Amino acid sequence: xxxxxxLFLFAALPLRAEEGMWPPEDLPLAAVExxxxxxxxxxxxxxxxxxxxxxxxxGSGSFVSGDGLVLTNHHVVADKLGERYKKGxxxxxxxxxLPIDVQVLTPISAKDVSxxxxxxxxxxxxxxxxxxxxGAEIAAIVEECAAAxxxxxxxxxxxxxxxxxxxxxxxxxxxxxxxxxDTAYFGGVPSxxxxxxxxxxxxxxxxxxxxxxxxxxxSFFPFRPGGAQNGEPVFTSGFP
Numbered sequence: 001x002x003x004x005x006x007l008f009l010f011a012a013l014p015l016r017a018e019e020g021m022w023p024p025e026d027l028p029l030a031a032v033e034x035x036x037x038x039x040x041x042x043x044x045x046x047x048x049x050x051x052x053x054x055x056x057x058x059g060s061g062s063f064v065s066g067d068g069l070v071l072t073n074h075h076v077v078a079d080k081l082g083e084r085y086k087k088g089x090x091x092x093x094x095x096x097x098l099p100i101d102v103q104v105l106t107p108i109s110a111k112d113v114s115x116x117x118x119x120x121x122x123x124x125x126x127x128x129x130x131x132x133x134x135g136a137e138i139a140a141i142v143e144e145c146a147a148a149x150x151x152x153x154x155x156x157x158x159x160x161x162x163x164x165x166x167x168x169x170x171x172x173x174x175x176x177x178x179x180x181x182d183t184a185y186f187g188g189v190p191s192x193x194x195x196x197x198x199x200x201x202x203x204x205x206x207x208x209x210x211x212x213x214x215x216x217x218x219s220f221f222p223f224r225p226g227g228a229q230n231g232e233p234v235f236t237s238g239f240p
Contacts, residue, residue, distance in 0.1 A: 024049055024237075025110055026159050036233045050219035052237040054105040054167065060238030061104070061205070064223060068207040068215035069176065070104060074184040077102055077203050081178060088180035094214070097174035097206055104207050105152055105167035113141055114161030138162070170215065172208040 022028070024045045033039050053061045059076030063069065078085060080101050091097045120137035121130040138155045145153035145166050152167045178184070179200045187198045207215040228234050 023110070023158060023163070038233050047219050048235070048237050049107050051217075051221050052107070052239075054239045055205075056103055058239060062237070063217040063220035065220055066217055068209075068217050069220075070173075070205040070207060072203050072205065074178055074199075074201045074203045077175075077178070077205070078181075078184075081175075084175070084178065086181050088178055088183065089175055090177045091175070094206075097176055100173055100175045100205065102173045102205060104170045104173050104205070106170070108151070108166040108168055111164045111166075112161060113155060113164045116141065117155070117162045170207045170209075172210075172212070174206050174208065176204040176206050178203040 020028075027040065027045065029040050051063050053063065053070060055061045055070070055072050055076050059072055061070045061072035061076070064071045077100065081089075084098075089098065117134055117137050120133045123129060123133060125132070141155055141164055142153045145151065145164060150169045152169045153164060155162055155164050179202070183200045185199055185201070207217075209215045
């Protein structure tokens with residue numbers, strides 16, 4: 001299931017974990033506050049949405065600076081690295097950042113289109129006819145949405161209904177840093193969900209705007225060198 005900025009929730013407490021996955025608009029705010037003692041509001045969720053990006057079709061990434069720097073996984077962009085796949089790459093200046101054939105999508109909006117899709121499904125032809133009408137209606141909704149320049153749209157079935165998600169698409173993306181393959185996949189663990197891992201499965205990209213300058217990204221996830229502390233709730237956003 002592919003969700004834009006789906007949230008995974010883990011409580012970093014000894015012998016306790018409150019886990020779940022939600023689109024941000026469905027996050028059970030009252031339950032989070034009651035269970036973890038953390039008050040999550042709409043402004044915080046807006047910041048999570050704006051800071052989380054999709055890389056190509058299904059990769060996750062995050063803005064980690066105010067000037068378009070994106071952190072993602074090495075395996076998300078590995079097939080785009082060419083000769084840099086084995087030896088890695090590190091730009092020493094903005095001028096050395098290299099164009100890479102990667103698309104970065106930033107979320108614009110989420111709209112409930114359940115009523116429209118379900119209305120189109122009603123009629124003759126049984127289950128097969130309903131499926132065909134549903135597909136045609138979803139295609140029409142996506143086409144209307146994507147009429148705007150550089151907008152990517154999709155309809156996903158979730159939470160008992162249908163939502164239309166729209167994204168701004170950026171094609172001027174440049175490689176900033178990636179380790180060599182031996183470092184990125186050190187130890188040969190086949191799953192990025194395995195633990196412990198010794199990989200440096202990471203890549204840094206930078207998104208550039210239409211003016212050829214690094215994209216201004218006021219919403220981003222800043223690095224904290226000390227990492228998460230014992231007892232802190234941890235949220236992860238992404239596009240599974």
